Amino acid sequence: MIGIPLTIASVVVAIVQLSQDRWDLWWRPVLLLLTGYALQGIGHWHEGNTMGEIILIRKLRGRPYVAVSPRYAGRKR
Numbered sequence: 001m002i003g004i005p006l007t008i009a010s011v012v013v014a015i016v017q018l019s020q021d022r023w024d025l026w027w028r029p030v031l032l033l034l035t036g037y038a039l040q041g042i043g044h045w046h047e048g049n050t051m052g053e054i055i056l057i058r059k060l061r062g063r064p065y066v067a068v069s070p071r072y073a074g075r076k077r
Helices: 003-019 027-047 052-061
Strands: none
16 A cells, blocks of 8 residues: 555656756665565565565466465455
C-alpha cells in the first residue's frame, strides 16, 4: 500500500532532479526506491507469497514460488 507509490515516486524524483541537473541529490531517489522495495518485501513476507520480480526469476530458473497467499487461495467471493 505504501511501497509501490514510493517506488513510483523514486522514478518521478529522479526525472525531476536530472532535468534540473541536480546530480548531487542522487541519494534521494535511491533511498525512495530501496525503501519502497523493502516495504513491498515485508508486505509479501507477511502475507506469505512471493514478490512479482522474484516470481519471474524463480519461474525462469524452474524454482518453486507462491503466487497467491495461501491464506487467500481457497477463499470464495
